[in-house]
Amino acid sequence: MTNVYAVRVHQLGGPERLRYEQVEVGEPRRGEARIRHTAIGLNFTDIHFRTGRYPLPSLPHVIGMEAAGVIESVGDGVTAFQPGDRVAYAAATPGAYAQATVMPVTRLIKLPDFIDDEAAASTILKGLTAQYLIRSAYTIRRGETILVQAAAGGVGLIICQWARHLGVRVIGTVSTPEKAALASANGCDEPILYTREDVAERVRGLTAGAGLPVVYDGVGGSTYETSLQCLKRRGLAVFYGSAGGVIPPFDLWRLNRMGSLYVTYAGLADYLHEPAEMNERAADLFLMMRSGIVKVPIHKRYRLADAAQAHADLEGRRTTGASVLIP
Ligand SMILES: NC(=O)c1ccc[n+]([C@@H]2O[C@H](COP(=O)([O-])OP(=O)(O)OC[C@H]3O[C@@H](n4cnc5c(N)ncnc54)[C@H](OP(=O)(O)O)[C@@H]3O)[C@@H](O)[C@H]2O)c1
Structure with missing residues (x-):
């Protein structure tokens, strides 16, 4: 077990409900990896979880669906990833607003060198969403x-x-x-x-x-x-x-x-259900990022401890593009 700082919701409600506090992160079990976060994506979806529009699995709970970082350790049976790998993810369940997390490797995407951590943390979830919306939910021509x-x-x-x-x-x-x-x-x-x-x-x-x-x-x-x-x-x-x-x-x-x-x-989870499909969509997105066609301007960098301010800004329609939380 390791203690890390995280942002948790104890009671549903406004941004003031977010608490920056220490939580325990366990060792990765079979098929899991522990990731040390370097940048965390801010998404409107996080607000839906904070308010109760989307259900949290339990309370208190760490929120956040998107982050980038480095693998610290892997559990049994994990061969495709190893400690030191740079990865990012759009998670199936909330937990990204933390200095580190443990999650199944089936949700992890290896980062190519040309994508830095902030770009990954601000673009993976939003970019994969845009990808499935324009390629699959309806194929634009x-x-x-x-x-x-x-x-x-x-x-x-x-x-x-x-x-x-x-x-x-x-x-x-x-x-x-x-x-x-x-x-x-x-x-x-x-x-x-x-x-x-x-x-x-x-x-x-x-x-x-x-x-x-x-x-x-x-x-x-x-x-x-x-x-x-x-x-x-x-x-x-x-x-x-x-x-x-x-x-x-x-x-x-x-x-x-x-x-x-x-x-x-439409919901992202249904378009990333299989790891192979997720990686195919990520490869398509990375191609667009490599050529500079998709390039998300970072509106603001917040400290993870200031997540409540980030939520107030996003909810108050004061943001554009993407913002990141730095743990
Ligand atoms: N289903 C999926 O797969 C999926 C994936 C990702 C995100 N989402 C959802 O898509 C939505 C947008 O997410 P995002 O992260 O990209 O957010 P965002 O567009 O960066 O922020 C929301 C924007 O909505 C507009 N807006 C209109 N009425 C608003 C109101 N009453 N309060 C706040 N904003 C309002 C604002 O733009 P203007 O000021 O220009 O009106 C605001 O900037 C969220 O509901 C999110 O949960 C769904």
């Missing part, structure tokens, strides 16, 4: 026009960069002119200030009334209706998050009346 809600956010910016590279025209929603400028600089052709403009009307104008084949929406509650309205006949709404609240139940018959629309609510 050259010449298409798509809508990305919260285009200046963590996942949003990567979709913009990657989609532009694939020859796709990106319409993106943002809340401020500063975020519009950032989205534009990262591949968003048509930023729309959704706090001021009628998004569905703008999309109709930009598509000669046709609407879109796909919308990527990680905001949810405050945007889902508009997302549906922006689709063309038989278009697909890919919901994947709820930064703007929960999508309420609605009558499926409406999808018929709106043009036989399709809807999915």
